[in-house]
Amino acid sequence: MMYYEIIPSLQDTISRQQQFRGWPRAKKKALIEQNFHKLQLLSQCQNMSHSKYKDFDSAQSLSSSTTQANKRNPSTPLRIGILGGGQLGRMLLQAAANYVVETYVLENDDHCPAAHLCHHFTRGDIKDFETVYQFGKELDAVTIEIEAVNVEALEKLEMEGVKIYPKPSAIKVIKNKIVQKEFYQSNSIPSPAFIITKNINDLKENISFLPAVHKLAQGGYDGRGVQVLKNNDDIKKAFDAPAVLEKMVNIKQEIAVIVAMDDNKGTAVYPATETIFDPVLNLLDYQVSPAELPTSVLKEAEHIALQVVKSFDSPGLFAVEMFIDNNDKVWVNETAPRVHNSGHHTIEANYCSQYDMLLRVMLNYPLGNTASILPSSIVNILGENGYSGAAKYEGLNEVLGIKNTFVHLYGKTQTKPGRKMGHVTVMSDDRNELIEKVNNIKKNLKVIS
Ligand SMILES: Nc1ncnc2c1ncn2[C@@H]1O[C@H](COP(=O)(O)OP(=O)(O)OP(=O)(O)O)[C@@H](O)[C@H]1O
Numbered sequence: 547m548m549y550y551e552i553i554p555s556l557q558d559t560i561s562r563q564q565q566f567r568g569w570p571r572a573k574k575k576a577l578i579e580q581n582f583h584k585l586q587l588l589s590q591c592q593n594m595s596h597s598k599y600k601d602f603d604s605a606q607s608l609s610s611s612t613t614q615a616n617k618r619n620p621s622t623p624l625r626i627g628i629l630g631g632g633q634l635g636r637m638l639l640q641a642a643a644n645y646v647v648e649t650y651v652l653e654n655d656d657h658c659p660a661a662h663l664c665h666h667f668t669r670g671d672i673k674d675f676e677t678v679y680q681f682g683k684e685l686d687a688v689t690i691e692i693e694a695v696n697v698e699a700l701e702k703l704e705m706e707g708v709k710i711y712p713k714p715s716a717i718k719v720i721k722n723k724i725v726q727k728e729f730y731q732s733n734s735i736p737s738p739a740f741i742i743t744k745n746i747n748d749l750k751e752n753i754s755f756l757p758a759v760h761k762l763a764q765g766g767y768d769g770r771g772v773q774v775l776k777n778n779d780d781i782k783k784a785f786d787a788p789a790v791l792e793k794m795v796n797i798k799q800e801i802a803v804i805v806a807m808d809d810n811k812g813t814a815v816y817p818a819t820e821t822i823f824d825p826v827l828n829l830l831d832y833q834v835s836p837a838e839l840p841t842s843v844l845k846e847a848e849h850i851a852l853q854v855v856k857s858f859d860s861p862g863l864f865a866v867e868m869f870i871d872n873n874d875k876v877w878v879n880e881t882a883p884r885v886h887n888s889g890h891h892t893i894e895a896n897y898c899s900q901y902d903m904l905l906r907v908m909l910n911y912p913l914g915n916t917a918s919i920l921p922s923s924i925v926n927i928l929g930e931n932g933y934s935g936a937a938k939y940e941g942l943n944e945v946l947g948i949k950n951t952f953v954h955l956y957g958k959t960q961t962k963p964g965r966k967m968g969h970v971t972v973m974s975d976d977r978n979e980l981i982e983k984v985n986n987i988k989k990n991l992k993v994i995s
């Protein structure tokens with residue numbers, strides 16, 4: 547069968563032709579199948595002009611998400627790849643089991659939390675260009691569960707027609723905290739004032755900027771790569787590598803707002819979640835959702851979260867972490883371009899979970915209902931201090947006896963102090979009762995070895 551596309555410019559035609567040359571036969575065949583409706587139309591319209599064809603094409607791309615979904619045969623499994631096989635990938639796969647999809651996971655460890663829940667597991671480095679490219683090139687869509695991935699490979703895949711959620715351009719900005727802060731600045735998104743320090747000497751020259759928070763440009767996660775610098779005595783904690791030095795905010799409350807954006811730029815916003823951090827481990831301790839804050843503050847936070855996601859101009863799911871300061875001003879801390887730990891509760895406590903939502907986006911289905919069913923709280927199950935080795939869970943019986951409690955263990959066989967081993971979601975329409983249950987769970991549930 548002959549396949550052809552009408553491309554208005556010669557330059558684009560040449561690069562499209564070059565792309566096709568590098569494609570395997572299976573991928574070319576899939577392209578023809580995806581465009582079968584156009585080929586049928588072409589054969590019916592012998593004298594069809596270029597402009598008419600263009601109108602048909604743009605009418606298709608501007609149409610509603612339902613029409614978009616109809617382009618694909620819904621009985622043909624969408625081949626979805628996930629870069630990273632941790633707990634976020636695991637929960638995404640749990641939601642994926644409800645759809646016509648074939649799932650692929652790339653991760654270095656074949657005992658990772660997501661390895662046994664996908665159809666195809668590939669052991670490999672998500673940071674390596676060739677590994678990511680080879681993994682993605684036969685897939686329809688690729689998403690991430692961590693930002694530390696090879697973006698160049700994703701860019702190449704995107705050029706070759708694989709849908710990437712979020713766009714590599716958004717991952718590129720977010721991956722580097724310097725670039726991320728500059729992005730907020732240039733898009734007029736309120737984020738704390740900052741300076742860039744290339745090394746420790748740069749930092750020493752800017753001591754007058756303290757108190758501030760020093761954040762490694764690349765490679766930090768879960769609070770590693772973040773140091774609070776109050777005064778000169780803290781210089782020893784600072785990073786001797788490219789970093790952001792961000793003004794210290796007097797935080798009244800930390801929140802996160804999750805936003806989904808579909809291929810047609812339609813959006814869905816989840817109610818804000820209050821995140822409460824463990825100051826010692828610098829790690830999310832527990833969270834409460836929906837956040838109880840003045841309506842004006844919540845509206846502002848929602849507005850800013852949408853502004854962030856619209857500025858990234860990418861379909862996918864994003865968690866915008868924000869600070870509310872003592873004057874109720876909202877500041878963006880950072881954005882995660884993926885499903886996020888501040889959205890675990892949405893599995894039971896919201897009509898459409900963040901995981902289900904991302905799948906709807908990738909499958910081009912209508913966005914789901916983000917509303918909360920009941921107020922909820924999440925308690926992280928962390929490896930107990932002083933224990934390393936094969937994980938044993940104490941107190942599961944007691945915790946599961948608490949009304950409206952849901953336990954999620956991530957399938958990690960080995961524990962170590964502070965390691966995220968699972969989480970518990972608890973729901974109640976009485977906030978005091980919720981906090982009481984949280985404390986009960988924290989007291990009873992332990993991961994030891
Ligand atoms: N400018 C600031 N002022 C006050 N506290 C801050 C500031 N920046 C960060 N923090 C504190 O440090 C925590 C971790 O910072 P940040 O979210 O930037 O790091 P991270 O390593 O990417 O975290 P994670 O991966 O856990 O989201 C924040 O949640 C907040 O409690």
Ligand SMILES: [Mg+2]
Binds near residue numbers: 867879880
């Ligand atoms: Mg953070």
